[in-house]
Amino acid sequence: MIDADRILNDPFLNKGTAFTKAERAKLGLVGTLPAKVQTIDEQAQRVYEQYELRPDGMQKRKFLMEIFNTNRTLFYYVLQQHLVELLPVVYDPVIAPAVEKYSEIFMKPQGAAFLSIDDPDNIKESLLNAASGRQIKLIVVTDGEGILGIGDWGANGVNIAVGKLMVYTAAAGIDPREVLPVSLDVGTNNQELIDDPFYLGNKHERVAGKKYYDFVDKFVKAAREAFPGVYLHFEDFGRDNATKILKEYRQDLPIFNDDVQGTGIVCLSGVLGALNISGEKFTDQIFLIFGAGTAGMGIANMLYREMLVEGMDPQEAKKHFYLVDKQGLLFSDTPDLTPEQKPFVRERSEFKNSEELTNLEAVVKAVHPTVMIGTSTKPGAFTEAVVKEMAAHTARPIIFPISNPTKLIEAHAEDLIKWTDGRALVATGIPSDPVEYKGVTYHIGQANNALIYPGLGLGVLASQAKLVPDELLSAAAHSLGGIVDPKKPGAAVLPPVAKLQSFTAKEAVAVVQTAIDLGIASRDVLDAKKATEAMKWEARY
Structure with missing residues (x-):
């Protein structure tokens, strides 16, 4: 016997008021829905009008998630119709407070798989349970350590995986029945979460070292066994773990790390686009990366590889890069360098005043970058003095403040255009409105991994x-x-x-x-x- 209640509660099967009279008779739905049969366009209009009544980003997102949880097809139909408006609500920047509030407002697991390091023997079973018979081709997985500039949010980070998969479907048309968000709950070092009685994750410090990597390995193997050929997208892992995991598996299976690789790709695209406008050569650029963490080093590596593609000698190519972190310019004798930073550091012998290069402005004065990219999460770091110093030595300064959310951005597009008298070629990590300056409308590209x-x-x-x-x-x-x-x-x-x-x-x-x-x-x-x-x-x- 057909279970009408199961159909109406399955977001992949439910069509709500769009079930035809014939379908209602066949599926045992007669009398379970109002008489009116609506088209998906009529449903979408109703959803959007209700959406507009919600007062702010979080309330709007909560309403959209109710649609997502009940009718997946209708959700994506509405999202694709209003993509520019709704993308920031279902993902960045509204996703940040949604992550922070995840445990408090939890209603449904949204088809995610929750894997606990305290229960490592049930990984495959958990993945299959979450998939519920669906053949999964794409997994977005996070351990929640490095969320969107807001840091360690533990199991709450699963919202990131859910949101990322929404973008995959809305932008690229990947079948939502074939995707799976996964949370690797290895604990959290966020004391606020550990002290929170509503927090739904493991209430202990993050597990590190061999036990952590063994857990990741068990997940990777179980995912490949459960879903042969699955594409694994790793998201918002900690700086060291992200790179190690990528290196461990990328020679053996289809794997992608958005923080290490995605940000690098979109910044390379932005630089190529800027050079199309300025007419300058890629190999003539001097790159300054401000914030030499996972994203920053991913960007440096992607730009460096493009130098090699352009035919430049590897050693010469590395001379075009300068890394600036909280210590200032990174040198070969800087303490605690990461393996990813070491190939790009400079020698003190290159500078007469190396001991003075401890802040961004001093470094800009010393090296005259033509491209400056910020992944520092240090708000306002690209000051007027820094930007004007850069612009004094290059005709079309390429400046990408891409830290997000909005409160962490290094500079706003309007200021960058004004401080450079309209010469800057700008992309930001957040959506930026066009800038009107001296009769010209400057359209600001968003260096969004989406x-x-x-x-x-x-x-x-x-x-x-x-x-x-x-x-x-x-x-x-x-x-x-x-x-x-x-x-x-x-x-x-x-x-x-x-x-x-x-x-x-x-x-x-x-x-x-x-x-x-x-x-x-x-x-x-x-x-x-x-x-x-x-x-x-x-x-x-």
């Missing part, structure tokens, strides 16, 4: 790529070129989020073709465009 990872993921899945080598990442970065007209005054360095769905498709095709050319795609995948189109899901009943 420009990159959905199309890359679609390409990996469509090609059934065995690995995700650097060549696929470079193909993703270069695919964004040609979308923005560089000759238009005030042109953005990155395409707008409004065109997200169209350029993710272009990006995916480029990734699939590169996978085919490298011989890492499935033998059955011969046509990149056909494979991409066949993979896409549409939010339709």
Whole structure:
């Protein structure tokens, strides 16, 4: 016998008032719904009008999550119709307070798998239970240690995985039935959470070292056993763990770390877009990375690899990079350097006043960067003095303050345009309104990883790529070129989020073709465009 209640409570099956009279009769739903049969457009109009009545970001997000929990198709239909407006609500920046409040406002697990380091023997069972019979092709997994500039939020970080997967579906059309958010609960060093009676995660300090990496390894193996060929997207892990995990597995399976690689790809795309506007050569640029953590080093490595692609000698290429962290410019004798930082540090012998290079302004005066990228989470760090000093030595300074959320940004676009008299080529990590200055409207690109990872993921899945080598990442970065007209005054360095769905498709095709050319795609995948189109899901009943 058909269980009508199960159908109406399954977000993948439920169509609500859109069930036709014939469907209601067949599924035992007669009398369980109002008589009116609505189209998805009518439902979407009702949802959006109700959404507009909610007073703020968190209330709006909570309402949208109610739709997500009850009717997945309708949720994505509405999200895709209003992508520019709703993306910041379902993901960044509203996701930050949603993470902080996750345990307090918990209603449903949203199909996530919660894996505890205190119960390492039930990982595969937990993954299969959460999948509930669905064939999973994409997992976004987090341990919640390095959330969006707000730090360690433990098991609450699962909201990040849920939000990331929403973007995959809304932007790239990845089937929501084939994705799974995963939380690796290894404890938390956030005392506020440990003291919080409502906190839903493990109330002990983060487990580190061998036990931690053994737990990650068990997860990876269990995920591959449960879902052969699954694409693993790691998100918001701590600085050291993120890089170690990526290096451990990327030669053996399709894996991606958004913090290490995604930010690097989108910044490379932004720099390429800026140079399309300025007409300058990539190999002539001097890069200053302010904030040499996971994201900063991912950016440095991506830009460095592009230097090599351009034919530059490796040692010469490294001379184009300067890392600035809380200690100032990083030198070979700086204490506690990470393995990722060491290849890019400088020698004190290069400078007459190396002991004075302890702050950003001093470093800018000494090295004259042409590209300055901020991942420091230090609000206001790109001061007027710093920016004017940089602009005094380069015609078109490329400045990307990409720390987020908004309260952590290094500088606002309006100030950067004003301080450089309209010469700066700007991308920000948060959505920025166009800037009006001296009769020109400057469109500000958003260095949002959402420009990159959905199309890359679609390409990996469509090609059934065995690995995700650097060549696929470079193909993703270069695919964004040609979308923005560089000759238009005030042109953005990155395409707008409004065109997200169209350029993710272009990006995916480029990734699939590169996978085919490298011989890492499935033998059955011969046509990149056909494979991409066949993979896409549409939010339709």
